[in-house]
Amino acid sequence: MAKINQNYLQLQGSYLFSEIAKRRTKFIQDNPQAAIISLGIGDVTRPLPEAVIRSLHDAVDEMADAQSFRGYGPEQGYDFLIEEIIKHDYAAHGIQLSNNEVFVSDGSKCDVGNIQEIFSLDSIIAVQDPVYPVYVDSNVMAGRSGDYNKTSNRYENIVYLPCNAENNFKPELPTQKVDLIYLCYPNNPTGMTLTKDELKVWVDYAREHNCILLFDSAYEAYIQEKDVPHSIYEIEGAKEVAIEFRSLSKTAGFTGTRCAYVVVPRELKARDEEGNEVTVNDLWNRRQTTKFNGVSYITQKGAAAIFSDAGKLQIATLVDYYMTNAAIIREGISSLGIEVYGGVNAPYIWLKTPNGMGSWEFFDKLLSEANIVGTPGVGFGQNGQGYFRLTAFGSRENTEKAVDRFKKLSL
Amino acid sequence: MAKINQNYLQLQGSYLFSEIAKRRTKFIQDNPQAAIISLGIGDVTRPLPEAVIRSLHDAVDEMADAQSFRGYGPEQGYDFLIEEIIKHDYAAHGIQLSNNEVFVSDGSKCDVGNIQEIFSLDSIIAVQDPVYPVYVDSNVMAGRSGDYNKTSNRYENIVYLPCNAENNFKPELPTQKVDLIYLCYPNNPTGMTLTKDELKVWVDYAREHNCILLFDSAYEAYIQEKDVPHSIYEIEGAKEVAIEFRSLSKTAGFTGTRCAYVVVPRELKARDEEGNEVTVNDLWNRRQTTKFNGVSYITQKGAAAIFSDAGKLQIATLVDYYMTNAAIIREGISSLGIEVYGGVNAPYIWLKTPNGMGSWEFFDKLLSEANIVGTPGVGFGQNGQGYFRLTAFGSRENTEKAVDRFKKLSL
Numbered sequence: 001m002a003k004i005n006q007n008y009l010q011l012q013g014s015y016l017f018s019e020i021a022k023r024r025t026k027f028i029q030d031n032p033q034a035a036i037i038s039l040g041i042g043d044v045t046r047p048l049p050e051a052v053i054r055s056l057h058d059a060v061d062e063m064a065d066a067q068s069f070r071g072y073g074p075e076q077g078y079d080f081l082i083e084e085i086i087k088h089d090y091a092a093h094g095i096q097l098s099n100n101e102v103f104v105s106d107g108s109k110c111d112v113g114n115i116q117e118i119f120s121l122d123s124i125i126a127v128q129d130p131v132y133p134v135y136v137d138s139n140v141m142a143g144r145s146g147d148y149n150k151t152s153n154r155y156e157n158i159v160y161l162p163c164n165a166e167n168n169f170k171p172e173l174p175t176q177k178v179d180l181i182y183l184c185y186p187n188n189p190t191g192m193t194l195t196k197d198e199l200k201v202w203v204d205y206a207r208e209h210n211c212i213l214l215f216d217s218a219y220e221a222y223i224q225e226k227d228v229p230h231s232i233y234e235i236e237g238a239k240e241v242a243i244e245f246r247s248l249s250k251t252a253g254f255t256g257t258r259c260a261y262v263v264v265p266r267e268l269k270a271r272d273e274e275g276n277e278v279t280v281n282d283l284w285n286r287r288q289t290t291k292f293n294g295v296s297y298i299t300q301k302g303a304a305a306i307f308s309d310a311g312k313l314q315i316a317t318l319v320d321y322y323m324t325n326a327a328i329i330r331e332g333i334s335s336l337g338i339e340v341y342g343g344v345n346a347p348y349i350w351l352k353t354p355n356g357m358g359s360w361e362f363f364d365k366l367l368s369e370a371n372i373v374g375t376p377g378v379g380f381g382q383n384g385q386g387y388f389r390l391t392a393f394g395s396r397e398n399t400e401k402a403v404d405r406f407k408k409l410s411l
Numbered sequence: 412m413a414k415i416n417q418n419y420l421q422l423q424g425s426y427l428f429s430e431i432a433k434r435r436t437k438f439i440q441d442n443p444q445a446a447i448i449s450l451g452i453g454d455v456t457r458p459l460p461e462a463v464i465r466s467l468h469d470a471v472d473e474m475a476d477a478q479s480f481r482g483y484g485p486e487q488g489y490d491f492l493i494e495e496i497i498k499h500d501y502a503a504h505g506i507q508l509s510n511n512e513v514f515v516s517d518g519s520k521c522d523v524g525n526i527q528e529i530f531s532l533d534s535i536i537a538v539q540d541p542v543y544p545v546y547v548d549s550n551v552m553a554g555r556s557g558d559y560n561k562t563s564n565r566y567e568n569i570v571y572l573p574c575n576a577e578n579n580f581k582p583e584l585p586t587q588k589v590d591l592i593y594l595c596y597p598n599n600p601t602g603m604t605l606t607k608d609e610l611k612v613w614v615d616y617a618r619e620h621n622c623i624l625l626f627d628s629a630y631e632a633y634i635q636e637k638d639v640p641h642s643i644y645e646i647e648g649a650k651e652v653a654i655e656f657r658s659l660s661k662t663a664g665f666t667g668t669r670c671a672y673v674v675v676p677r678e679l680k681a682r683d684e685e686g687n688e689v690t691v692n693d694l695w696n697r698r699q700t701t702k703f704n705g706v707s708y709i710t711q712k713g714a715a716a717i718f719s720d721a722g723k724l725q726i727a728t729l730v731d732y733y734m735t736n737a738a739i740i741r742e743g744i745s746s747l748g749i750e751v752y753g754g755v756n757a758p759y760i761w762l763k764t765p766n767g768m769g770s771w772e773f774f775d776k777l778l779s780e781a782n783i784v785g786t787p788g789v790g791f792g793q794n795g796q797g798y799f800r801l802t803a804f805g806s807r808e809n810t811e812k813a814v815d816r817f818k819k820l821s822l
């Protein structure tokens with residue numbers, strides 16, 4: 001009989017959000033009358049911006065006519081979209097990129113899951129803890145994790161960088177040799193950010209220690225404060241050490257429409273077994289052209305519309321809407337004496353569970369007493385134990401209702 | 412410095428179609444007046460069916476309204492699409508499937524490239540030769556290929572199953588132990604098919620020898636002859652040994668719209684290192700939920716429309732159009748005394764190059780003398796040397812023009 005990839009058996013439980021969905025479904029079966037409010041999975045609820053809708057319709061019409069019909073596009077994405085990305089997301093911040101440094105994809109989850117493929121299997125990876133599970137799980141699947149230790153809730157070959165209230169959710173630099181460091185800012189799940197100076201420390205460290213930063217900035221659009229960098233390439237020298245992941249999911253409500261991109265600067269090098277330098281961009285290009293066939297033309301046309309004047313205004317309104325929700329949650333919950341983090345430059349609110357409750361215990365309490373679904377912090381790693389994530393992506397009405405229900409909890 | 416995945420350095424040259432694009436671009440630069448006809452890459456040219464267009468517009472409108480807006484969908488695809496697939500593509504052929512056995516994706520290239528991840532790195536893979544390059548390259552990247560031998564144009568650990576005029580492009584069964592066998596029918600690039608009895612030989616072999624068949628039937632919609640199976644699951648016992656890949660790319664003109672699916676029957680088992688049986692469906696589900704975030708809702712709504720009465724009629728018309736092209740190419744070229752294969756149950760015509768010319772030599776001749784771009788057979792493997800692929804996906808006008816130009820070649 002054919003043999004499986006044994007590494008899959010190292011994966012722990014089911015994927016976090018599947019487990020949440022399971023408990024939620026069971027609760028609804030047992031309590032069919034309950035009006036559940038979901039502030040759990042980070043999924044948007046507002047409709048697509050009008051400019052995007054218009055552009056999608058136009059693109060669909062193009063596909064109806066042999067003259068304007070599009071078949072296979074470039075695996076890397078259409079230049080019409082890449083050029084808008086470079087102009088508005090980079091050149092506007094003083095960062096120069098070439099078209100061949102940007103790779104459009106169908107989602108950051110795919111990109112951050114696939115990126116590890118182009119690196120050596122014996123690479124040591126470091127992650128923040130708590131962490132978006134895909135960074136860890138994709139490396140477990142590839143065989144980089146080593147065994148899982150049930151007591152520590154950790155894999156033995158992965159280097160965890162604790163983020164907690166004591167260090168204001170800003171991890172210390174690794175004390176052992178690592179090759180790839182996943183950083184996520186604005187952070188999922190804590191909602192916290194780094195200033196330019198703080199991010200510079202990481203870039204300098206990577207340059208000095210010859211490691212690569214995998215910088216996930218899916219929540220960049222939510223940055224409100226001035227000193228928070230929008231791109232890692234605002235830091236000098238970052239192009240030589242960093243890959244940046246961006247997504248339209250939260251920026252423009254594309255969670256169900258699917259468009260993201262990765263920047264892999266030509267300056268970024270790694271080495272082969274003989275010690276020769278290899279341009280990482282070439283490897284990613286080869287990976288994408290071999291195993292991916294580009295994003296739907298219609299979707300890319302929709303995505304390009306967010307960079308129009310109307311589109312920019314509309315996505316700013318979208319972000320404002322969710323950030324007002326974030327403020328409502330922050331203020332409402334902290335007024336109860338609960339410690340609250342995030343929600344200032346990110347759509348996530350990270351709270352310390354009251355009375356030292358465990359994360360899943362608080363999940364079940366919140367679901368049964370307030371009919372609110374949130375995300376248990378421990379689902380993001382051991383340092384998330386005793387924390388809980390709420391998202392600002394609900395409707396205004398549900399967000400306000402949720403805060404009212406929170407206030408009636410027996411704490 | 413971080414280390415790369417060394418296996419990437421084993422990859423040969425650039426991906427076939429990139430090389431074709433490069434030569435084509437150079438020719439156009441040198442001959443800006445030439446009116447090139449492309450019968451090279453298997454890309455469709457007819458617009459999307461009207462039913463699909465209508466459904467796409469409706470779905471875009473749903474995304475414009477908070478009440479009907481869709482965020483993240485199931486990673487495996489929406490049930491509304493999966494149920495149509497099962498009903499029309501399987502139940503109609505007497506095959507029963509459950510919803511959790513069908514995984515909707517953004518393309519067969521991704522699926523056939525990713526499927527190897529869930530199997531052991533020491534799996535021995537077998538491919539037909541000539542072969543769609545992604546099967547080989549994705550395994551090279553993973554480290555299953557061993558070294559490349561320049562003389563034989565083959566990787567030492569891959570088992571090649573020659574398909575040539577002598578065996579009517581139907582490979583012999585492997586004579587050594589293999590674990591995973593990639594089969595593609597209707598075949599890309601040869602355009603040839605197997606009868607039910609011939610496919611049964613492979614299913615029986617896989618059952619007896621404990622291997623798994625990775626059955627790519629992206630061109631299923633083009634089957635015209637009665638005795639050619641539409642799904643491998645028409646063969647008794649196939650659910651225990653086969654994964655089937657299907658795509659809407661060629662069925663409904665979705666090359667630029669991106670939708671495909673994989674069937675992984677629950678009956679299909681592999682084993683872990685201790686010899687325990689593992690349900691392969693669970694592994695693929697875990698892979699997809701961890702590294703993929705589902706296909707755009709809009710795209711899935713468009714895809715579902717091909718199963719409506721109007722949609723079915725429209726895609727039948729689409730297939731007829733291309734198959735008429737195939738007949739024009741077949742007849743036109745064979746009238747010149749050139750040996751021609753395929754084009755009966757598939758949109759590909761596979762021809763023996765005249766006068767024993769090499770595949771790339773013929774490519775250059777065809778490009779320079781007739782301004783036609785085709786695909787060199789050797790690009791699909793050593794057994795493709797001396798063969799050449801033409802596609803039926805051009806417009807009628809271009810197809811007829813191409814055949815006329817063919818007739819004027821100095822052969």
